[in-house]
Each structure stands twice: as C-alpha cells, then as structure tokens.
Amino acid sequence: METSVSSIAIGLDTVWVLLCAALVFFMEAGFAALEAGFIHSRNSLNIIMKVFMDCTVGIIGYFVLGFAIMYGVDKAGLIGFSGIGLSGDFSGIGLKIPLYAFWLFQAAFAIAMATIVSGAVAERMKFAPYIVFSFVATVIIYPIAGHWVWNSGGWLNQMGMLDFAGSAVVHSLGGWAALAAVLVLGPRNNRFLKDGSVTVMPGHNLPLAALGAFILWFGWFGFNPGSTLSGMDLNIAKIAVNTNLSAAAGGTMATLFTLAKFGKADPSMAINGVLGGLVAITASCAYVEPISSLLIGAVAGVFIVLAVPFFDSLRADDPVGAIAVHGVCGTFGTVAVGIFAEQGGLLYGGGFHLLGVQILGVAAISLWGFGSTYVVFSALKKTVGIRVTKEDEVLGLDLSEHGIASYNELEHSALGGYMQHLPLQRNPILVEKEDVTIA
Amino acid sequence: METSVSSIAIGLDTVWVLLCAALVFFMEAGFAALEAGFIHSRNSLNIIMKVFMDCTVGIIGYFVLGFAIMYGVDKAGLIGFSGIGLSGDFSGIGLKIPLYAFWLFQAAFAIAMATIVSGAVAERMKFAPYIVFSFVATVIIYPIAGHWVWNSGGWLNQMGMLDFAGSAVVHSLGGWAALAAVLVLGPRNNRFLKDGSVTVMPGHNLPLAALGAFILWFGWFGFNPGSTLSGMDLNIAKIAVNTNLSAAAGGTMATLFTLAKFGKADPSMAINGVLGGLVAITASCAYVEPISSLLIGAVAGVFIVLAVPFFDSLRADDPVGAIAVHGVCGTFGTVAVGIFAEQGGLLYGGGFHLLGVQILGVAAISLWGFGSTYVVFSALKKTVGIRVTKEDEVLGLDLSEHGIASYNELEHSALGGYMQHLPLQRNPILVEKEDVTIA
C-alpha cells in the first residue's frame, strides 16, 4: 500500500500552503483596488498597472534571484546566495513540503512588500522606474531583510527575534521604504500649500477601496495561519482567531475614535484601522492570547488615526496611508511580541530580553528598508528620473503613462457623447479643465 | 513517530473549517458590494461602513458574549451562558477540531445574520444605532436562535429540527428581523407616494451588485459544505453540488419568469433568484437528492419574483430585497427539509412529523427574530433615534454620517473640476440640486 501516514501529512501540508499562497497572492487584487479607490481616477489605472508589475516582474525577480538571497546558504548572518532559479540545495530550510510550495507562498509575501510602496508613491511616480524598483525590492531589499529574520543563519534569527508572519519583514520594511520613497519623490502638486494648509484629496471610489480592504482581510486568512507551513499545526486555529480579533479591534477603535473626535465615523480611517490591526498582529499571532490580540488591534487602530495626520504634518505625502498602516503598525506589532508573547513577553514574566531583541530587530529592518529604498530612489531620480512632469500629473498618469483612462466613457455627463469619440490621446478639454482647477 | 492517523484527521478537519470560515467571512465583502450596488450612490459608503461594523464590533460581540450564549451550558433549552471570551469548558459541543476553529466559523455566521438586516434598513438608518443593533444581534438575537437549534440542549434541537447550515438560524432569523426593522424605521422618502404608486429606485451600480452576488455564491462553497465541520465527511461533495444546483435553478427560474412576464430578463431578480436558491437549500443541502435541490431552488426563484413586489405592496421598504431572499426563502428552505429529506421527509415516506417540527421551528425562530428586533429598534427609536433627518436623507448618508462621498470626483461631469476642490463638508450645490429633484 503506497499511501502512508507520512505521505498524507505532507499532502495535507502542501494543500494548506498552496491554498494559503493563493489567498496571499489574491491580496494583490486587494492592494490594487484599495489604492485605486483611495486616489484620483486619473491615476487609478496606473497604480493598478504598478501592482500588476509586482505580480509579474516581481514574481520573476524573486524566482530568479530573490529566493536565493533570502534562503540560500548564509554568509555572515547577512545574506544568502545559492540556488539561483530554485536550482540549489535548500535542504537547510528543513522543509517538509515541496520547495515549490514554499517558494510560492514566500513569493506572494515578497511582492506584497513591493506593493506597499506602490501606494505611497501613487499619482506622481513614473511607470518605468517603478518597474525597476519592484524588481530591486523583490530581488534585494526584501530578501535581505527576510534573510536576517527567517533564514536560520540570519543574525536576527540567531538573536531570537520573533516575527511570525512578517510585521517587520514585510510590513515595517515596506512601510518605511515607502517613507523614503515619498521623501525622495516629493508630494503631489497642490498637496501642501504655502500657507501651511493641506489639501484633502479624497479617494475617487471608496466602495472600490473598501472592497480592496475586504479582499486584503480575506487574504490574511492565508497570510498568518499559512505561515505555520503546516495544516497539522493546530495552532493555525488560534492564529486565525487572533488575526481576526485584532482586525476587528483596529476597525472598531478607528471608527469610534473618529466618531468621538469629529462627530463622524471616517471611512478611510475605519478601513486603515482594520488593516493596521491586521498588520500589527502579524508578528505575534502565533504567540499571544486572544485578549492580547484585541488590545494590539485596538492600539493599532488608534495609531492609524494619529499617524495619518502626523505624516501629513511632516509633508510626507502618502495618498493611501501606507506608512501609517504598514510602517507604524508593523513596527508596533513587532515590538508587541516582546510585551505580549506568552513565552518571553514582558507581561508574562519574560523580562526585557525579548522586548529588546524585537526593538533592535524592527529598528534594523526599518532602517534597512528606509535606507536601501532611499538609495534606489535617489539613484533612479538622478538617472532616468522618477517623477512625471507637472503637466502629466495634472493630466493624470493613466493618460500620460498608458495612453488610456481608467473610465473611458463620460456618458454619465453632459459631455459624454462628445468625449467618448475623441481619440485616445491627450484630451485638450480635460487638460484645459484641469488646468483651470489647478491654477 | 509523532504523526498519528488521528492527528492528521484533526489537521484535515481544521484546515477545512478554517478555509471554509475564510470563505464565509468573505461573504461580508459580497454583502457590502451587493447592498452598495443596489442602492443610491449617496448612501453606498454608509452601507459598506455598516457591514464593516458587523465585521468589527459584531465579531468582538460574538467573541466576548455571543458564543457563550449560543454554545454555553444550556438552561432550560432556551439559552446558554458560560465561557465568556471562550474561556469556559465547551467539551459539551463534542468538537474534534480546536474550539478556535469552530468559533471562527460560527462567528462568520453570526455577522452574516446582522448584515442581512443592514441591507433592508439602507439609505435612512443612522450609523451609531446600527452599531448598537449589530452588537445586540451578535450577542443576543443570533446566539439565542442558534442555541435553540444547534446547541444539543436547545429545545428545537431536542425536538429533532434539522437546519443543516442555517436557512432558519441565519436567514429566516435575519430576514424577518429585517422586516421588523423596516416597519419600525419606515420607508425611504418618496418611496411610496400618496397616489398609491411606488417609486422605483434602481441600484446605482449593478455591476458592483452582481460582483457582490458572485462573491456571496463563492462564499457559499464554505457556508454549506463547511458546516460538516469535517473534511473527512464525504457528504461535503453532495452538499456542494446541491448548493450549486439550487442556486442555478433559482437564478434560471427568476430570469425566465421575468423574461416571460415582462419581456425582459430582470437583473436584480436574477441576482436575488440565485441568492434565494442558495438560502433555500442551506437547511437541506446535506439531506436531499440533487433533483430535490433543483426543485427547491426553482421554487425559491419564483418566490423571489413574487415576494419583492408583495413587500412593496405592504409598504415595507427593503432596498435590496433582503426580506424576500432571506426571510421568505429561508423559511421555505427550512420547511422544505420536512418535504424532501431522504430521511424523514414527507415525499420519502417520513410522514408529517419532521415537516411539523420544521414548521414549528422556523416559525419560532422567525418570530424571535421579528419580535426581538422590533423591540430593539423601537427602544433605539425612542432613545437615540434611528432615522436620519429628511435633509440628511436627501443629502445622502455618506456625507451626513461620514463627511465624505463614495465617489469624490466629478471629473466625469461638467461640474467636475469645480466640485473636486470644495471642502469635504455639506456641499451646497449638491444639496440644492437634490432638493430640486425631491421637491
């Protein structure tokens, strides 16, 4: 009889990881919808195309090189480099499942990190250099951070840093990379005015953004529980519950906080509150009690409401709140492991050791994300340029970079019948109209 | 060797239930899209925010208290109350999977029940009291109904009522609760005119509504088969097939019926026909033959086409058809068990006993849903108020309750360039325009 107990166990784990990988991959649809909905319609197809590039160029980059750097044989705790194109010996990882399944799950994480940045640089970054960044992110930036924590030879792994599903490795890294990108790129036209005021630029399609948030939440059912890499690890149930409780607490707090503060419950804060709760629990979901998850999520929800205007005050223009959601909540979530972990957490008698390691670890990863992205963006800025012209920004990146708009009918408008039959090129009426508003 | 046969079996069941829980949770995205698409754009962000509250506040409510009432130690067949925050002894449930996995699956059901009501009260209910209702629904209304049927000590469970995945416990309960809510709340402005005519208020974005329906259908692959709580129960295959056949028959009948009656196939009826088929088969999917599923779905599809105008004639204003889909088809589906069940159904020689129990059970649950919601809505009406002002209803709940519109660009319109730069507050032009149309 060929069906052995161990072969079924491997099959179960493989099924689990592949289905979770599908869920994590589907988060790219969530990012695309969220980011497109949160920005102007004239740039929304461009941002979706950038997310598409993460899923295409980024996937290839992580296959050819990124994985080798992340999970290849360790050099000095800092970097790996063996097994280009999955061709090497990765027995060091100690996998029970096929390498391909592990790679696919990891690849979905790698592109998520790149995509975090795409939202922050929306509405003014050129398309071609974004492709370069996406490739560099999945080939170098993310794999090195991942190596430090998740490769058994990585220096943070050796120190005992705990980041179960990537509050630091994916989210802090991506969030602080986004800050660097935004600082090099500069804010959108008219965003920060000379009199010190900030122009509110509400999303053009908030139902689409909310649908994106739901898809992201759905994907997190794979992101966190799937990180066990085993369906036989019954901890997957607690991980899923912790993940959802933190999301729920984050959304609740952001909603109630804005309701109390402004008299109105703010939808984009509620959405980002949920996402902040999800990001924050990602490091600790396997290590904490549900009650701690509620607390972690609630704090994340408050952080979101405070952090979004804070980055505005720094004139760091982040159209979708990626720095607050991923940078702030990812950092907080990584630190929270040191406080709430049932094994080693401060509140559970573990003292300050784990807490210190977590702080050091997330600081190192955040600095790496910020610094490396600052260098890459600066280099791109000085060579090919990273920013569209002011005219193109007014026109919209959909037309300037792709020659087509997101919504190619204006039949809802009085101008519809006419506009619909103009050639697909820079539309003089649109430009003129926009110029008036921007002047 | 640590991998035992039983540990793999538990792992498989846990993986199955968690992935099905993810699918059921994702139905909230479906509800949000469906409801938003079926109503005016000026209220669509508000309805999405209400669904968000079910997913946040509702999840917390069901965690802290609701589950204890539903699955805690039974008192007199009516209510449980032990194990707040999942802290108690739930060995009485007889679970093979981790309690956390079971809770997550159940939580997704609990919030679905609350969300059913959200659609019916769309376009005029205030946001804050909806949060209160969502909490009460997941803490008291749903858990008590669930206790009666799914807690082994519940009085309907003791009588032998069969409701496999909740045609009664989730859908009838939610549907008739929606009717009560609508009656207390009253219809939308201008919906029912003095001359007896009914103003048709078509959805602002039917592709979004259809996408929501597809997501709901997708989620039902978890809702019904997942209710086995075991991937080793091979009945999951027949359950999935029955579910899809009923949905297909419901959609087919609603489409052909409207095509024959009006000369045009009505999209919202087709959508609700599919959903009616899904709701109706939910009680019986594990107990009937595929041919019965086709019949149950077909009847549900016809019921939808008849029930929507019927509730209009009662002046019960239900913008999305929730009462027809969940109330009518949920009730019919529960009764259908007594007719079509291969074990005990009337057509299979089982006599009238099971049929009687099903009728009694669904009547009790429907009355509980209607009565408890009537009381809660009446109490809220007399205290904090449940209805927005007429001015806010004209303006739209997106702006009045959340200070932001769903679609914050009018660049498709001649007014676009101007409107886009107005502050995010009550927009005098919009208000004026709307006032004109409503006068």
Added chain:
Amino acid sequence: METSVSSIAIGLDTVWVLLCAALVFFMEAGFAALEAGFIHSRNSLNIIMKVFMDCTVGIIGYFVLGFAIMYGVDKAGLIGFSGIGLSGDFSGIGLKIPLYAFWLFQAAFAIAMATIVSGAVAERMKFAPYIVFSFVATVIIYPIAGHWVWNSGGWLNQMGMLDFAGSAVVHSLGGWAALAAVLVLGPRNNRFLKDGSVTVMPGHNLPLAALGAFILWFGWFGFNPGSTLSGMDLNIAKIAVNTNLSAAAGGTMATLFTLAKFGKADPSMAINGVLGGLVAITASCAYVEPISSLLIGAVAGVFIVLAVPFFDSLRADDPVGAIAVHGVCGTFGTVAVGIFAEQGGLLYGGGFHLLGVQILGVAAISLWGFGSTYVVFSALKKTVGIRVTKEDEVLGLDLSEHGIASYNELEHSALGGYMQHLPLQRNPILVEKEDVTIA
C-alpha cells in the same frame, strides 16, 4: 477505529478538489468583471447577465446531460452517453473521490468554456439566443471535446494527447468557438469603417476589468493544480509555480513589448498578456520545468500583442480579446506540450511524435469548436435571430434587453438630478444623445 489511512486520503483529496472547484467557479466573477470593464457601460449589465446564465442554465445543462456525454461510456472514441443526471455507473473514470466532487470541478470548467464566447459576442448579441448557446455549449460542444481528450475511451486520449488542465479542451475550444460566433454575428456598429480604419472602443471601466483579471488569476490556483484531483499528488506545487511563472512572463512581455513599441505600457495588453500566459501553460503545467513555463508565458505575451490587431485586420470584432487569449494562446499552449514536456517533448529528446499528436489534437478540437459553434449560431440567426437591432445597439443592451442600466444614477453629472427620476424605460434623452454621437 473507523479513521483509516485511506479514508483520510480520500477526505484530503475531496477537500482539495472542492476548494479548487470553488476557485474555478469564482473565475466566473472574474470573467464577468473583465468583460464588463472592457466594453461600453451601456452593455455591461447584459454581459454580466450572460455570464450569470452560464452559471445557472449552463450548470443545469452540464448536470442533466453534459456530464453523461463527456464521461459516460464511450462510443467509438467520439461520444459518451450514459448516466443522465449523474445517475449512471461512472466507475470507469476510476475516481478516488466522490463523483459529486469530480462533477462540480468539471462543471466549473464547462461553464468557463461557454463564458469565453460571451465576451467575444458582447455588445450586440441578443440575450435569449445566448441562453440557448450556453445550454448547447455545456451539453454538447464542450462535453464532446472533453470526451475526446479526457475520457479514457476518447480517440485523442487513446492517441496519447496531453492536455493537463485544458489549454485545448477549454481554451482553444472556447476561443475558436468565439471566432465562429463573431463571424456569424458581425462586428459592432461603427467598429470597422468604410475607409478601412478601426474605431478604438476602450473599456468603460478598466479598474473593474483589472479586478476581473486578478480574480481569474486567483481562480487559476484551482484550475491547474486542482486538475490533479488529488492533494496527495505533490506535483500540485510545481504545477502552481509553473502556472504563476507563465502568467508573470506573459504579463511582463506584453507590458514591455507595448512599452517599447508604443512608448506606453498598454493596460489591456498587460491584462491579456497575463491571461494568455495562464491559458498557454494550462496544458503543460504538470509536464514542464519552470524555465519552460517562463518561456511559454513570454511567447504567449508576445502573441497577445500581435494577435489582437490581427483579428481586427480580419474584421473579426472581439471586444475583449477572447480569441487572442483563449484561441491563440490555448492552441500554442497545447502544441507547447510537444516541445517542452520533460517526457516526450521535442527539446527533451522525445522526437516529433508527441508534438504531432498535440498539433493534430488541438486542430481537431479547434475545428470542432469553430464548426459546431458556426452551425449553432447560424441556425439561431436564421430562426430566432441573434443580433439586436441597430437602435438597440445604440441604446445599449442593458436597457433594450433588461430594461435597466448598469449605472442608474447620473448624479455625477449636470443631468443627474433629472435623469434619476425618469421611469425605467427607454430614456429619450439618452437615446437622442447617443444617436447624435453615432450619426
């Protein structure tokens, strides 16, 4: 102890196939969103309704008759016919999982084939005859092609043709059927002008189309790996990786190719490049190395960019690019098995035998798809008619066929307040406006 090793293995395989079936079924949401987004808004609800019909009428057709023709006892290698309504003896299939699970997975494939055609005939085909076609496709056209390749008695199966998940059986068949349908139906009004020029008709909602593409990609995680019918077949991991690498390569090449050729990265080409990569790898995903997947996807991406204008030059009007994606890439992908298969492929020393079989097989299936659809469409054309009137095409099929528009509010426009309160019938202003633009 009732839990045996073999019962767990069956449970695992059943869970795997059902969840993959759910993913494949969800692709219908992807098709609906993709097709709706790629066409004019005035026809987008109609196309969604047609996809709905595949999911309802098509599912019933495949249940009652289609499956019996595909997997019933073979007659002469050409057709099966036993087991109407799954009632027969299907032990010949040699399934380890329940027949119901296998049927559901297959049913999701059957309706996908029908849906491929729906996109190509968008914007001018009447609704009622489409229902007839959908039924014929799932009852006869698809089952016969499937019988040839996937029924062990089928003549192409006997010859050793390899089509792992249906590049030929689903995609070539559907793509060339779409070409036949388009040729019988004729192009949209004003699409091909007398002076030889082609009117570009960009999609009305490209973010919706992109979301559809992401959903399709997500669904392919079930489409290809699920075709093992077993979660214990560890090849599922490589299959999933190959699938994603090909999609990534297709999207990358289509993007870079258009960027190089036109100076702008074309979004619809990028989207169709990804889909072309997915279609092309579908036949070979279980048989090739990852490096081959990258190559196959890259070629598919180039084919897309070349094929779309090619079919325009033939005056075959395909609004969504279905013929290029499914016909061209499906055919290429089937042939690619004969080149890249590790067992028997030309590049692996297998000689020309397998390649010849693949070419013969995909030619036969393509001809069957083209020919049978040509006959069905011609018969429908001569009897009930397949094309809406010119007036209805100008008005839009949403209003003419369903009496309601996709977007029933014009509050974004200067006309909004007025339009919103017109009765749901042919709207004179809209008609007039459209007439002006078309004249």
